[in-house]
Amino acid sequence: MTATTAPEAALGVLPRADGSAKYSHAGYTVTASVSGPIEAQRRDEHAYEAHVDVVVRPAAGVGGTRERHLESILQSTLAQIILIKNFPRSLIQIVLQVEDSPENDYVNTKLVQASLNFAIMPALIQTAVLALLSAGVPMRATLTATAVAMAHRDGAKKTIVDPTPRDIETAQSVHVFAFTSRDELLLAESEGDFTVEEWDDVCETAKKVCCHSAPAKEGMAMVLDDEDVGGPDMRQFLRSTMKSKVDADLHWK
Amino acid sequence: MTTTPTVSLPAPIFAKVTPRPFLLRGLANPPSPDLPPARTNGRGPRETRPISVNASSLSHAHGSALVRVGDTTVLCGVRGELLPVESIPQFRPLDKNAALTEKEGGGGNNDVIGRGELKDYDLLVPNIELATGSAPQFLPGVPPTALAQTLSTRVYSLLHSTGLVEAGDLRVWYKPGGGHKTGEDVDMGEGEGGGEGEGEEDRVVAYWVLYIDLQFASFDGNPFDVAWAAVVAALRDTRLPVARWDPDRETVVCSRTESRKLNVRGLPVACSAAVFVKKESSEKGARTKQGDYWLLLDPDRLEETLCREVITMVVDSSDGETRIKSIEKHGGTIIGRELIRGYAGVAAKRSIEVKKAVEAMES
Numbered sequence: 001m002t003a004t005t006a007p008e009a010a011l012g013v014l015p016r017a018d019g020s021a022k023y024s025h026a027g028y029t030v031t032a033s034v035s036g037p038i039e040a041q042r043r044d045e046h047a048y049e050a051h052v053d054v055v056v057r058p059a060a061g062v063g064g065t066r067e068r069h070l071e072s073i074l075q076s077t078l079a080q081i082i083l084i085k086n087f088p089r090s091l092i093q094i095v096l097q098v099e100d101s102p103e104n105d106y107v108n109t110k111l112v113q114a115s116l117n118f119a120i121m122p123a124l125i126q127t128a129v130l131a132l133l134s135a136g137v138p139m140r141a142t143l144t145a146t147a148v149a150m151a152h153r154d155g156a157k158k159t160i161v162d163p164t165p166r167d168i169e170t171a172q173s174v175h176v177f178a179f180t181s182r183d184e185l186l187l188a189e190s191e192g193d194f195t196v197e198e199w200d201d202v203c204e205t206a207k208k209v210c211c212h213s214a215p216a217k218e219g220m221a222m223v224l225d226d227e228d229v230g231g232p233d234m235r236q237f238l239r240s241t242m243k244s245k246v247d248a249d250l251h252w253k
Numbered sequence: 254m255t256t257t258p259t260v261s262l263p264a265p266i267f268a269k270v271t272p273r274p275f276l277l278r279g280l281a282n283p284p285s286p287d288l289p290p291a292r293t294n295g296r297g298p299r300e301t302r303p304i305s306v307n308a309s310s311l312s313h314a315h316g317s318a319l320v321r322v323g324d325t326t327v328l329c330g331v332r333g334e335l336l337p338v339e340s341i342p343q344f345r346p347l348d349k350n351a352a353l354t355e356k357e358g359g360g361g362n363n364d365v366i367g368r369g370e371l372k373d374y375d376l377l378v379p380n381i382e383l384a385t386g387s388a389p390q391f392l393p394g395v396p397p398t399a400l401a402q403t404l405s406t407r408v409y410s411l412l413h414s415t416g417l418v419e420a421g422d423l424r425v426w427y428k429p430g431g432g433h434k435t436g437e438d439v440d441m442g443e444g445e446g447g448g449e450g451e452g453e454e455d456r457v458v459a460y461w462v463l464y465i466d467l468q469f470a471s472f473d474g475n476p477f478d479v480a481w482a483a484v485v486a487a488l489r490d491t492r493l494p495v496a497r498w499d500p501d502r503e504t505v506v507c508s509r510t511e512s513r514k515l516n517v518r519g520l521p522v523a524c525s526a527a528v529f530v531k532k533e534s535s536e537k538g539a540r541t542k543q544g545d546y547w548l549l550l551d552p553d554r555l556e557e558t559l560c561r562e563v564i565t566m567v568v569d570s571s572d573g574e575t576r577i578k579s580i581e582k583h584g585g586t587i588i589g590r591e592l593i594r595g596y597a598g599v600a601a602k603r604s605i606e607v608k609k610a611v612e613a614m615e616s
Binding site for chain 1: 372403410413415577578581583
């Protein structure tokens with residue numbers, strides 16, 4: 001599977017959940033369900049805000065320490081965009097099931113891996129946001145996320161958007177960024193070996209992927225779409241996915 | 254004569270009842286205009302707690318360090334155990350080129366292979382225990398908390414991504430063509446070893462697995478920075494006994510007297526900060542203005558509970574130039590690009606402090 005395939009998404013795939021979404025991009029397929037606001041367990045209950053509970057289930061096996069870490073990152077990220085103050089004493093539960101992840105042919109694939117998986121983070125974030133939108137949970141902003149790797153190839157620096165597992169292994173550094181729909185940097189995770197300038201360059205690339213079409217110039221974005229950003233236009237994707245879902249739902253009118 | 258009674262709360266009660274105003278008070282309006290804004294722990298917003306490092310505190314570990322930053326104390330012990338290659342499922346012998354480069358002192362290619370070994374055979378096993386009683390929120394008899402699991406993932410991930418430990422140090426070789434060293438344990442003459450080894454190639458017979466155990470003796474915020482400093486200090490302190498394959502006994506034997514220091518690459522230092530905002534963000538998404546938030550370096554436990562946005566940057570400035578090894582920022586939108594760029598300088602400054610403390614302990 002090549003990394004440059006366009007993202008695909010379907011909303012409302014699970015009939016019994018409040019909201020659900022299935023998203024696949026760069027070899028990852030993730031299904032998410034959102035329940036909420038529902039009654040919180042006593043220990044999770046917060047007097048002033050909703051508790052956001054994120055559960056990440058890996059493609060094979062049960063979740064380990066790595067999934068706990070992903071959950072804690074997603075939890076703090078999503079709690080920022082959901083209007084949690086609107087639902088005191090309740091719970092918003094997001095379950096993310098990884099269905100498919102790209103294989104790395106070069107190494108022995110181990111079932112349980114403890115190290116961080118950067119490439120999966122954008123897929124998880126994007127699926128969670130789509131499922132939240134599908135559930136109609138009030139949010140402050142939407143999120144778009146991308147992974148970028150920086151590699152030295154033939155003596156030149158090269159940035160790879162949506163890297164494959166092999167790219168990540170050979171890369172100098174790997175980065176994940178998430179931007180809100182107001183172009184604010186909400187999440188930045190990086191690992192590897194890099195300088196501040198290199199990070200800034202990568203951040204610029206990620207911003208182009210995530211925030212390419214600003215809402216104000218929607219019409220213009222179509223025209224400027226051929227600008228080479230080296231990756232899909234995530235915000236436009238989010239918008240068109242929602243639009244087609246709304247169109248389909250309101251077809252009877 | 255009557256005076257109006259003034260209600261005054263002792264600081265600990267004030268902190269318990271309304272933690273946010275308690276912290277905000279010192280930062281937003283210092284008691285007198287001449288005083289700089291201060292946190293409840295008496296530090297300035299960008300002031301860290303001094304770090305103290307004590308190495309070799311454990312007698313039965315191969316390396317250990319006790320690191321203390323304010324009231325956060327972490328004890329780290331490194332213990333090596335031998336893993337014979339026969340017990341590794343899917344073991345792939347090193348190709349000759351890799352073995353060759355290792356002898357010559359390592360190269361770029363070897364680096365990648367080495368990292369594969371460390372990861373594939375799980376040669377580094379960090380584990381973090383947040384002891385009951387180190388802070389009130391850790392209850393006895395519960396499974397490892399999300400915090401403990403998150404911390405150990407982060408330590409594990411960083412251990413691999415920084416390449417702190419070289420795989421070459423953990424390999425135990427069998428060199429039939431000579432290179433035997435006579436240790437105290439050797440009860441056979443050296444000449445006998447050569448007989449069956451004739452014509453055999455050098456091969457890796459076992460690996461050292463490093464169990465890196467971290468114990469929080471007391472917990473007062475900023476666990477990752479302290480834990481990571483303890484890991485680095487303990488690995489720098491680690492001496493593994495010289496091990497070799499004994500072909501007669503068909504087992505790996507360790508020398509009683511000789512030991513070898515681990516080569517620890519660089520000195521990466523983690524530096525964390527939390528963002529304390531005056532007001533929790535409103536629905537309208539009004540951006541928080543300059544002056545309505547504070548970047549609190551090296552947050553303590555009270556501050557951590559009040560801040561959502563955190564940043565951790567790991568930098569290595571051991572060889573002059575500052576290289577960033579990791580950035581973790583989530584939970585808010587206040588730290589943008591500019592702030593992260595500026596934060597690299599703050600982290601570099603902290604790394605020099607920590608480097609001094611670690612090196613002072615070693616000399």
